[in-house]
Amino acid sequence: MKKQKLTDEDYPTTGHVWDGIREYDKPMPRWWLITLYLTIIWGIGYTIAYPAWPLISGATPGLLGYSTRGEVAEEISAVNALNADIEAKLLATPMEDVAADPDLARFASAGGSAVFRTYCAQCHGSGAQGFKGYPNLQDDDWLWGGDLTALETTIRHGIRFETDDDTRYSEMPKFGEILEHEEIEHLTDYVLSLGSKDHDTISAEHGAALFAENCTDCHGENGEGDREQGAPKLADALWLFSSDREEVTKTITFSRFGVMPAWQGRISEAQIKQVTFYVHQLGGGE
Amino acid sequence: MSSSSTPPPRLFEAREPVFPQRVSGWFRRLKWWLMLFTLGIYYLTPWIRWDRGVSLPDQAVLVDLANARFFFFWIEIWPHEFYFIAGLLIMAGLGLFLFTAFLGRVWCGYACPQTVWTDLFILVERWVEGDRNARIRLLRSKWGSRKWRLRVTKWIIWLLISVATGGAWVFYFSDAPTLLADLATGRAAFVAYGTIAVMTLTTLVFGGFMREQICTYACPWPRIQAAMMDEHSLNVAYRNWRGEPRGKLGKAEGDCIDCLACVNVCPQGIDIRDGEQVECITCALCIDACDNMMEKIGKPRGLIDYCALSDEENERAGQPIISVWKHVLRLRNIIYFTLWALIGVVLVVMLYIRSDFSASLTPDRNPRFVTLSDGSIRNAYDLRLSNQTGASRSFHVSIKSEDPLRLELQGQSVLDVAVPADETIHQRVYLYAKPAYLAAGSESSPVRFWIEETSTNERSFVDTIFAGDTR
Incomplete structure (x- = not known):
């Protein structure tokens, strides 16, 4: 039986006319139809195999037990497994020797950067630039020391963090309870003069005597500070709480009590070493 | 409009099997050579070796995705030089414009992988099952031992070609001899097997079973090309003013004796005498078939030929046939060619003047x-140095600025940086401005970093700024 071959005239048109051009309504190829059915079958199979249909709380779990969270957890453990060797090496290497090994240094600073952005950036800023009352970690001024050992101790035990027995601790007296208002004004002028800021010279001269009496035990004879006690250097260009006159007066009157949490036990040993290395190589490390 | 007497056509139609007949002639020979050439390039290229030194791969053409490198004989492209690839793609695009304006769908007919592999699959089909008539008989015959034997033989050969096709593809992305050994022993990565499986399947289905359906229904090119051709583009066409009215030999007024030779050889299953149509890939086999027949009956060749739409009017008016060169050398083609060549020259020049190291700098924000x-001001920068050679090299860093800023490299006491072979390193760099310097108190001051290769003294610079404290 021979099939009748259809000519163009046998086909209807879609009825669309544009500029005299009409569009045939010709049959689709059969394989195309089969492909369409296959995709529908695939789609049904997919919704059975994977989480798909929304329910009131949640969705159908799917036969394969797939979840994006599970996938992320797998990826994380795969990365951890890949890093296991170099992490063990980092733990076994003394902090001073990390920089000498380029691979280890790269691992420590990359990991430390991630730790810093997760746990430290809230107070110290994402660029470690600090804020008023929160030290800038890029500069060369350190309250408690800026070498690797000092940094590691600070990170492990925190500052004035009372639940940690080894925390760094010191407390400045509230001179508002000890000195007269006028005396505090004189001290303010003297402290400003140490940092080469605008001040009243005569008042500062009075302040010098008061400073020698009350402040030198911690801040040093010439305001050079004392890292053992976390007492800031006063004779430099950097001010943790700004160099405004009111702020300096406020500090002397009410004192300050900056607290940093201890990270030992909250982040892993390797993370402590990483973030120590990272902070040290930001430019201020000693 | 369909009337009650003629039933409306079905919504879906089965594929009409096509049985291209064997043909010989000038175009068929050209296509055999082109097939040999293109398939040869495809299958053999990954096996060419090229010595680049110990730390670099010795495969002549290699897309090294893991290390983000592209190797092509003596050329090595890094990701930041991707504009070379972009340039090549633009050249490929302009090349298609040029060839389409000049020769219509010449890409489809001669060089498209779909055409080349289909041609190869049809060749296998003919070897196993015989020529057109034998194949038609085989299709209509019952499924007996002979039909099974021939069909299974054909499918196995197709499958082997398909596996080789998918297999050759992955060799472009990894060291070919190593990968072949790994593939054979089951140690290769899953992605390699997966890629081979997908490529095998697509080659088998597209080349063996879909064939002209891909060109007609799946490929966008037949639709795009209409916008790129004009009445002077050369296309495979039937000189109907010479052939019509057609009829049996001796009775016809025209030259066409309706022998159907052109229809029988067509891999797309169309009749070229219906005029230009979207299904035609201009493979030119109908030209060979018709020329052979014209020779036999003693008529001039070229009843089916490469000709342009504008030829019809001329030739109907009795003018002589316009030479191919007149169709080639026209403004449109010359403009396309000039643009194409210009980009090519620019790329080649850039390839030879490019430096084999590169430096870039990002100031800390x-x-x-x-x-x-x-009270002094410090700026920090991330300096990235790429050493694009196979040997370790050292670079000296210096700066040029208004104020005598002090330069320091993080963790280094000298101003030299060593960069291992074929690597990019990050070096943190500091600039210090004393409080008295203008730069310390200005919003931004220009600084030029000079990077000098210590052995060749080849230099390159990066301009940046120094940010001061304006408070």
């Missing part, structure tokens, strides 16, 4: 500057 205890 957060914070923009750091005040130090003596």
Whole structure:
């Protein structure tokens, strides 16, 4: 039986006319139809195999037990497994020797950067630039020391963090309870003069005597500070709480009590070493 | 409109099997050579070796995705030089414009992988099952031992070609001999097997079973090309003013004796005498078939030929046939060619003047500057140095600026940086401005970093700024 071959005239048109051009309504190829059915079958199979249909709380779990969270957890453990060797090496290497090994240094600073952005950036800023009352970690001024050992101790035990027995601790007296208002004004002028800021010279001269009496035990004879006690250097260009006159007066009157949490036990040993290395190589490390 | 007497056509139609007949002639020979050439390039290229030294791969053409490198004989492209690839793609695009304006769908007919592999699959089909008539008989015959034997033989050969096709593809992305050994022993990565499986399946289905359906229904090119051709583009066409009215030999007024030779050889299953149509890939086999027949009956060749739409009017009016060169050398083609060649020349020049190291610099934005205890201002920069050679090299860093800023490299006492072979390193760099310097108190001051290769003294610079404290 021979099939009748259809000519163009046998086909209807879609009825669309544009500029005299009409569009045939010709049959689709059969394989195309089969492909369409296959995709529908695939789609049904997919919704059975994977989480798909929304329910009131949640969705159908799917036969394969797939979840994006599970996938992320797998990826994380795969990365951890890949890093296991170099992490063990980092733990076994003394902090001073990390920089000498380029691979280890790269691992420590990359990991430390991630730790810093997760746990430290809230107070110290994402660029470690600090804020008023929160030290800038890029500069060369350190309250408690800026070498690797000092940094590691600070990170492990925190500052004035009372639940940690080894925390760094010191407390400045509230001179508002000890000195007269006028005396505090004189001290303010003297402290400003140490940092080469605008001040009243005569008042500062009075302040010098008061400073020698009350402040030198911690801040040093010439305001050079004392890292053992976390007492800031006063004779430099950097001010943790700004160099405004009111702020300096406020500090002397009410004192300050900056607290940093201890990270030992909250982040892993390797993370402590990483973030120590990272902070040290930001430019201020000693 | 369909009337009650003629039933409306079905919504879906089965594929009409096509049985291209064997043909010989000038175009068929050209296509055999082109097939040999293109398939040869495809299958053999990954096996060419090229010595680049110990630390670089010795495969002549290699897309090294893991290390983000592209190797092509003596050329090595890094990701930041991707504009070379972009340039090649633009050239490929302009090349298609040029060839389409000049020769219509010449890409489809001669060089498209779909055409080349289909041609190869049809060749296998003919070897196993015989020529057109034998194949038609085989299709209509019952499924007996002979039909099974021939069909299974054909499918196995197709499958082997398909596996080789998918297999050759993955060799472009990894060291070919190593990968072949790994593939054979089951140690290769899953992605390699997966890619081979997908490529095998597509080659088998597209080349063996879909064939002209891909060109007609799946490929966008037949639709795009209409916008790129004009009445002077050369296309495979039937000189109906010479052939019509057709009829049996001796009775016809025209030259066409309706022998159907052109229809029988067509891999797309169309009749070229219906005029230009979207299904035609201009493979030119009908030209060979018709020329052979014209020779036999003693008529001039070229009843089916490469000709342009504009030829019809001329030739109907009795003018002589316009030479191919007149169709080639016209403004449109010359403009396309000039643009194409210009980009090519620019790329080649850039390839030869490019440096084999590169430096880039990003100033720290957060914070923009750091005040130090003596009041001086420090800026930090991330300096990236790429060593695009196979040997370790050392680079000296220096700066040029208004103020005598102090330069320091993080963790280094000298101003030299060693970069291992074929690597990019990051070096943190500091600039210090004393409080008295203008730069310390200005919003931004220009600084030029000079990077000098210590052995060749080849230099390159990066301009950046120094940010000061304006408070």
